[in-house]
Amino acid sequence: MKVNCNIDIKHLTRVEGHGSIQIRIEDGKVRKANWEVVETPRFFEAMLVGKHYENAPYICGRICGICSIGHTLASIRAIENGFEFTPSEQTGKLRILLKHMETLQSHILHLYFLAAPDFLGVGSVLPLVDTHPEVVQAALRLKLLANDMCDEVGGRRLHPTRTVVGGFTMLPDKYQLKNFQQRLKDSLADLTASADLFATFVIPVFQRETEFVSLKGEGDYPFIGGRLVSTDGVIKEEHEYRAMSNEYMADWSTSKLSRLSRKSLAVGALARLNNNFNGLGPPAREISEKLGLTPVNHNPFMNNVAQLVECVQVVMQSIEIIDTLLDTPWQEPKQRLEVKEGIGVGAVEVPRGILYHCLEFDKEGRIKKADCVIPTSQNHANIHHDIEDLAEWCVEQGKNDKEIELIAEMLVRAYDPCISCSVH
Amino acid sequence: MKTERTFLGVPIVKPKVGFFDLSSCEGCQLQMLNNEASLLDFLSLVEIVNFREGMKEKSDDYDIAFVEGSVTRADEEERLKIIRRNAGVVVALGSCACFGGVNQLKNRFNDLEWVKRQVYGDFPIETQEAKPISAFVKVDLEIYGCPIKKEEVEKIVTKLVLGQEITHPNYPVCMECKANENVCLFDLGEPCLGPVTRAGCDSWCPSNRMGCWGCRGPAPAANLKQLEKIAEQKNISKERLLDRLECFGGFGEAAREMRTKVEGGR
Numbered sequence: 001m002k003v004n005c006n007i008d009i010k011h012l013t014r015v016e017g018h019g020s021i022q023i024r025i026e027d028g029k030v031r032k033a034n035w036e037v038v039e040t041p042r043f044f045e046a047m048l049v050g051k052h053y054e055n056a057p058y059i060c061g062r063i064c065g066i067c068s069i070g071h072t073l074a075s076i077r078a079i080e081n082g083f084e085f086t087p088s089e090q091t092g093k094l095r096i097l098l099k100h101m102e103t104l105q106s107h108i109l110h111l112y113f114l115a116a117p118d119f120l121g122v123g124s125v126l127p128l129v130d131t132h133p134e135v136v137q138a139a140l141r142l143k144l145l146a147n148d149m150c151d152e153v154g155g156r157r158l159h160p161t162r163t164v165v166g167g168f169t170m171l172p173d174k175y176q177l178k179n180f181q182q183r184l185k186d187s188l189a190d191l192t193a194s195a196d197l198f199a200t201f202v203i204p205v206f207q208r209e210t211e212f213v214s215l216k217g218e219g220d221y222p223f224i225g226g227r228l229v230s231t232d233g234v235i236k237e238e239h240e241y242r243a244m245s246n247e248y249m250a251d252w253s254t255s256k257l258s259r260l261s262r263k264s265l266a267v268g269a270l271a272r273l274n275n276n277f278n279g280l281g282p283p284a285r286e287i288s289e290k291l292g293l294t295p296v297n298h299n300p301f302m303n304n305v306a307q308l309v310e311c312v313q314v315v316m317q318s319i320e321i322i323d324t325l326l327d328t329p330w331q332e333p334k335q336r337l338e339v340k341e342g343i344g345v346g347a348v349e350v351p352r353g354i355l356y357h358c359l360e361f362d363k364e365g366r367i368k369k370a371d372c373v374i375p376t377s378q379n380h381a382n383i384h385h386d387i388e389d390l391a392e393w394c395v396e397q398g399k400n401d402k403e404i405e406l407i408a409e410m411l412v413r414a415y416d417p418c419i420s421c422s423v424h
Numbered sequence: 425m426k427t428e429r430t431f432l433g434v435p436i437v438k439p440k441v442g443f444f445d446l447s448s449c450e451g452c453q454l455q456m457l458n459n460e461a462s463l464l465d466f467l468s469l470v471e472i473v474n475f476r477e478g479m480k481e482k483s484d485d486y487d488i489a490f491v492e493g494s495v496t497r498a499d500e501e502e503r504l505k506i507i508r509r510n511a512g513v514v515v516a517l518g519s520c521a522c523f524g525g526v527n528q529l530k531n532r533f534n535d536l537e538w539v540k541r542q543v544y545g546d547f548p549i550e551t552q553e554a555k556p557i558s559a560f561v562k563v564d565l566e567i568y569g570c571p572i573k574k575e576e577v578e579k580i581v582t583k584l585v586l587g588q589e590i591t592h593p594n595y596p597v598c599m600e601c602k603a604n605e606n607v608c609l610f611d612l613g614e615p616c617l618g619p620v621t622r623a624g625c626d627s628w629c630p631s632n633r634m635g636c637w638g639c640r641g642p643a644p645a646a647n648l649k650q651l652e653k654i655a656e657q658k659n660i661s662k663e664r665l666l667d668r669l670e671c672f673g674g675f676g677e678a679a680r681e682m683r684t685k686v687e688g689g690r
């Protein structure tokens with residue numbers, strides 16, 4: 001039987017923001033296969049113009065409710081780089097700890113609340129409360145731990161209050177850090193159980209050759225700053241981010257789009273893992289191998305698995321960071337810095353991929369120009385081309401329209417898109 | 425509404441609720457999921473029938489609509505009007521919905537064409553001035569904050585479900601800050617809108633040693649002149665005060681007047 005379908009999903013559910021999928025197949029011929037971004041733009045880059053630099057982290061955090069910590073840190077890094085200021089070691093450690101907990105919080109939210117329901121054949125996490133109570137409880141425990149730690153280190157889990165240019169307004173309590181370290185250790189059991197659960201999920205065997213872009217590790221698994229790399233062999237410095245993201249517009253999207261060596265590129269957990277697999281600690285690596293994820297993997301659905309691997313990685317790293325923080329006496333939370341005319345770029349790996357903020361200042365530190373390149377906007381073109389290939393793949397596999405609809409939705413969800421962020 | 429549970433022997437109704445997002449960071453919706461410890465209890469109070477960010481099923485049959493975000497495009501205006509028609513109670517969730525939030529910062533340029541060019545160059549894109557939802561439909565209840573405070577929302581929703589009266593504090597953040605025994609930010613040389621901002625957040629920012637940015641809008645008896653005086657005494661520039669007053673849109677006209685003054689004096 002020839003495959004026929006006409007799918008028109010307006011405002012896809014269980015993703016952040018507004019996007020639509022259209023697939024039309026007639027007699028086994030793909031007539032249309034689109035990913036469309038309809039989100040309303042908010043114009044953050046314009047809002048910042050004329051504002052004093054201290055506004056940037058505060059305002060930019062509001063680009064995204066899920067990765068507000070990442071945006072705040074990217075703005076701070078852009079400013080500090082622009083003023084040629086290097087934060088103290090203590091500040092660096094606290095920032096990465098905070099970043100890790102955002103990654104954990106966001107990945108768990110995505111894996112359990114947004115992605116898992118598809119694999120378990122339900123429409124949301126709600127039915128799982130009754131059918132899989134232990135799964136829901138584990139997810140809530142992990143998310144609570146990550147969020148509680150964000151409160152302790154960043155002041156607030158969403159739109160942090162302690163993170164400022166030069167450092168922190170206030171330091172966490174060491175006694176609390178010690179407790180959190182114990183909770184982190186305990187959480188490994190929940191993560192192992194999560195890995196066992198995900199091992200039972202049937203992941204579509206769909207592949208499309210893709211160029212993956214992320215920060216470049218120097219023997220580590222990087223999250224804040226450094227050089228940029230792609231699986232096609234491109235290497236750039238942080239301040240050359242424009243050469244890596246090459247933003248352009250197209251009529252099917254209110255978000256900007258990106259490309260590098262090919263017609264599209266991908267960023268995110270899978271990209272990070274593909275580029276920096278050797279920087280993973282042994283426990284994360286082991287889980288990755290066990291779940292069949294080794295570089296370079298070109299199956300976009302494996303981004304879910306990569307996120308799970310990263311959960312283990314950030315938990316292990318956080319345990320170590322807390323050890324060094326507990327071993328050293330607290331220094332001043334914040335350093336003064338001198339305002340300089342110039343441009344600064346901050347590249348940060350946020351849950352959905354690499355994020356760049358670029359700010360240009362006048363000599364009083366007022367912002368003359370701002371540019372934010374969001375992970376999901378870098379992914380949109382890749383999602384679009386994946387949908388095209390996925391439609392062909394579904395024809396080959398002889399899928400019916402219900403199956404095609406579900407698998408297309410699952411594909412987009414696997415990218416964990418943050419669409420309001422991408423349009424900002 | 426379905427009757428399922430009782431409270432003190434009185435049956436309580438479990439209202440159908442929907443969550444909707446206009447232009448926003450979706451953080452306020454996320455705050456609802458950020459209630460890990462009490463999420464399951466909360467879920468037993470209401471029946472969620474529409475929550476695009478969290479579930480696939482959707483229904484247009486709901487009693488209470490929580491609307492997050494501000495209106496910045498014609499299609500959002502339309503969606504909002506449909507929501508209003510369907511819902512018995514419309515709740516503005518968060519500062520974007522209540523005042524325009526950070527989105528209204530673009531309005532200060534009074535030139536949308538410039539704003540568009542700044543981000544998209546000559547590429548055609550549709551936008552209008554960011555406005556609160558009350559500019560288009562009747563709003564029954566406002567929940568302030570950027571982000572909303574989850575404990576406060578749960579309290580409010582519980583009262584809504586039980587049919588109790590909902591009141592917001594009429595004193596400023598400063599009172600909560602004093603009760604929390606924080607060091608005053610002004611004494612640390614930092615600006616703070618605590619003296620003029622509506623309380624209810626338990627002085628969230630000052631308790632973390634960050635001055636208040638006024639995300640909950642003005643307290644009923646806000647005395648801006650007094651605030652300007654304190655800032656002047658502490659050597660804090662008008663511009664820094666203005667940055668905060670205009671950040672979320674809650675101080676509306678007062679912030680706009682101050683901008684004219686600051687720009688005139690530059």
Ligand code: SF4
Binds near residue numbers: 062450521526570
């Ligand atoms: S009020 Fe703040 S947290 Fe809520 S949606 Fe708007 S920007 Fe996000």
Ligand code: SF4
Binds near residue numbers: 570621625626630636
């Ligand atoms: S202290 Fe001010 S800015 Fe912070 S949450 Fe409260 S009202 Fe909002």
